[in-house]
Every structure is written in structure tokens, then in C-alpha cells.
Amino acid sequence: MQAAIRVLPARLFQLSSGCRHRVTGVGNSRRHRASVSLLLIGDEILSGKVQDRNLYKTAKLLAGAGITLKSVEVLPDSIDVIASTIRSALLSGSVNGVVTSGGIGPTHDDVTYEAIALATDTELKLDEMTAKQMEKMSRKKYGEGWEMNEWRRKMAVLPTPSHIQRVEGLWCPVVTAYLQAEAGKGAGVTALPGVPPLFDKMLSAAISERDGVFHPMVKASRVVASVFTQMTEGDIAALLTECQNNVAKKGIMIGSYPAFNMAEGMMDYRVKVSIEGDEKEDVEDVAFWLAQRLDGRMTIGDK
Template identity: 30%
Template sequence: MISRLSQLARHLLRPYPEFSRLSASRSSGLASRIMASADERNSRTIHTAACLIIGDEVLGGKNLKRVEVIEDDEDEIVEAVRRMSDRYDFVVTSGGIGPTHDDITYQSIAKAFDLKLILHEEAYERMKKLTKPSKSHPNFSWDVESPAKTARLRMVYLPIDESRDLAKQALFPRDDLWVPISVVNGNIHILPGVPRLFESLLQGLKPFIVDRLVDPEGKGIFRAIISTPMGESAIAGYLTDLADRVAHKGVKVGSYPRWGKKNNTVTLVGRDKEYIESLVPEVVQKVQGKRVQNEGEDDEPEVVASTAT
């Protein structure tokens, strides 16, 4: 699960078009919009947009259940972290914990759980020790109050539950980084959005949670991949029947078209490797395909046309 989150971070933290959901803070007309008819929705001016990505293969396993991208809006963050904290055992957030005005993750999550933002002394001391001098602030001093110091301190005022053990609410996975992982409500883990830092801290988090993981190394998830020249509609009936037959064993059947390619992909995913292997010959026969180790490995090389001069 940790490695899959790192892969998703590299993908999702690239620049992307600004798809956002309607913010609760701008919901004066929300009631009327909810009651709108399909025809009204089909003709209204487009002010907001959303993108919903659906598929087991995107999440890549049994543990990771949801990935959301939301805007820097307090109400959006409050709603999302409350809901996800209630629904999932382990939640990671990424981004919005820098020194600028739009970095509102800490204050929003504090509000979500009725907590105070409190200066974390250990994080502050580590920040002073490990922060390198900046060319943009050559005369900066930790002993002198300044806008630059105030901005930096925003990053070490953490959401703290004063009734709980402080050691459980801020983790330091890397000795060479001052950045803490703030842990709120027991299962919300707040990480920076910079991909390099996110991946490093996420990997460093593993020793803190490994004894709670169902499958620490991800070895319990087994996937068989079958490449087929048949179209999805031609095998849909068989795959539907197969999915019903194997569901009691915890096996999920996937079907994925590969546009522009000769072959499509069928997958069998679950924890019972022996049972999945027993299904492979049948699936190969029914979809007129063959077993492959990686999707697309049997693709024919593309022919590049050349022109004579």
C-alpha cells in the first residue's frame, strides 16, 4: 500500500487541469442546484467541473480504496477529512502545509476535529537546526521577529489534541528532515505536497504502522493477466458469469480495453494464488487469449512508415 501511494503521488502531483467540486463556502444557490432537473443541468452555464476516475486498476489493490483531489478551500478540506477519517483506517493527505496564505491544511483539519493549532516545540527546534540558509533572506535570524519567521512558523503550528499523547500526534521518520508527519484523530496523516518529500516521508512512515498492516509487503495480492484479441462485448457474458462464480473466494475479475492495440486485457486479482492459477486455463480458453506477465508484452511492434528522398 505504501508503494502504491508513492506511485499515485508521482502521478497526481503533476500539474493538472483545475477540476474542482462546488465549494460549500460558495453554496448560496446549492439547494436550487440540487433540485434542478436534468434539462436544466444540461443547459446551465458551466462555472464548475469535476472529474471522477473509476476503476480497481487505478487504485491497484485491496487496501487503497479512494483518491480525491480537492481545492484549497477550508470547507472542502473539513468535509473530506471528516468523512475519510470515519470510513478508512489509514488516511494520508498531501499538500497545503507550506508558509504562504493558501497553505490552509493544518488550520482546516484542526477545525474539522475542534483542535487548536499549537507550536510543536520539537518540530520548531528541528526546523531551526536543519533549515539551510536562503539566498532570498540573507539576513534572516531566528532570534528576530520578521515576516519570514512568521511564515516559517506556520509550518510547525500543528493540530494538537491536548488530551492525547503528543508523541502519537507528530512523527519524525527522517533524521535529516525537520518536517513532521502530523497525525490527527488517530488516522489522518498530513504530508507535504512536494513529491520528493511526500515519497520520502511516506516510506519512512512504514515502521510506525507496519505491525498494523494486513499485508505489509503486498505479497498477499496476486494478479493473473490474460491478453485476449476478443472485444469486451464478445466476452462480457462469460466474464460476468465468472465474476459471480469466484466472488466467494475474494477474486475480482477485471476487463480493460486497450484502444489502438490489437489485444485487450483480462485480470484475475485476489489473495488465493492457487485458486486463481486454477482458473487461468479456463479463462485463456474462453477468451481465446494467452497468459502474460505484463500488460502489452505481446503487442506487435508498430511499423513506422518511411519515405524515400
């Protein structure tokens, strides 16, 4: 459920030095949160033929589950490039998982499963259940004239062994493979289709359902506050830098985003300052302190 928004005019708050001292203290270190890398796969994205829509959805779904999206890369339809990128991420120990988007269809340039098998030292084997589900659901949708052929069967040839999660209403499963030297222990790579509605449904299932590969990583989402000011980024850069340095050990992140439509009267502020962290009280204290000094309007919640 989305956090309730309450508008708190800066002039109503006078922050004490004690409040600021509590925020800048080192006492509460940042909670450990799982992190994920996203690989967007497809020559069509790199060439501008198709506009990706899965990055934004991934960021929102993971953030809502308290999981950090650590990095994003766009890769060509190359087995070697995809495999080396996946393997490097899995061996680095810097992320808890890798998600791929695209490249699991029936055509010659759909090579993600092959790349995952190469990266994780697994084999490619026909998953009979996936093939049966594909045939059953496809004939129901397209009629009895639909026939299984080698290209369609390719979509059921999966890295093996792997964690397979069935999603209601879909024949395509969420497939997660692990480096065989670390099978089931370290980070895994999860393959999802690039088609946005399918990607959304399958990633949501991987996060929310009990057998989902990301379900054990879920934590409470981070607390967000915003301060809206008429000052420009150049005016407030020094203050924001000082504040970020003071609260970094608390795991609080501060960002600033200029409003480009103000000239047309569409925005009532020049800069939005975002304050994000694990502890609600700490985030509010930082936001109060900034709102007072920026003569700004403050909200609590992701707005």
C-alpha cells in the same frame, strides 16, 4: 521484490470441472484488508495549473503493502470543505485512514493543518522540535542568512495532540491526528506535502517504518495474473461478468483493459484481463480458465 513472470500459453492447459468448482466455492472468504482514502488538495489541481503525480504513487505503495486505496477526491483550498470531507470519512467507519496531499506550506492558501484540527477537534500548537529541525536544516541548505519568520513557523504549527513521525533527512514530519472522541482507536488523518519527492518519501516511511502510522496495516500484497487476448471487450463481456459473479465471494477481482495502440502494431493483444486476489492458487485457476476460453496468453505477476 517484483513477482517473477512466467508466460503460460492457454493451449497448454485443460481445466477440469473440479478445478473450476474449487475456485467458485465459498470456502475461503476474502481476508480483511485495511483501506485508505486519499484527498488531493489544491486549487491549482482543480484549475489545471498543476498536474497531480501523487495518486499513482499512493496506489502503488499501498497495493504493495496490501492496503486498499478505497477512494480519491480532489478538494479546493477551503478549510470548511477539507474539514467536512475528513470528518465524514473518519466517522463513516468505512476506511482505516485518510491521507491528505498538499496544503501544508507557508502561504495563505495552505490550510490543511487548520482543516485537520477543525475536523478532529484538536488544537493548533507550535511543535518546537519541528521548528528547530526546520531552522537547522534550512540554514545548512540555504546559508546563515536564512531566517525564521511567522510564515515559515506556520509549517510547524500542527494539530495537537497527534502522532508525529520523524523522517530521516527531512524536517517536515508525518503528522496523524485522530478524532478526540476516538483518540488512537479509530481512523486517523495523515497530512503529507504535495511535492512529489517529499510525498513519496514520507508515505513510504509511514508504511514501512516501525513507528509509521500505516505499518500495522501492512499485509502481503495481492496476487495478480493477466490474460492477453485478441478478442474485443464486446466479445468477452458476458463471460467476464459470469466469471466475476462466480468468484466474487473469494475476494477475486476481474478487470478488462483494451489496448489502444494495436493499430500501430505496438501491442500484440486487443484486451488485457486482470485477475487479482489473496490466494495464489485461486487466482491461477481463474486465469487458466479464462485463458483457455479467450484463447489468450497468460502471465503471473503485475504486468
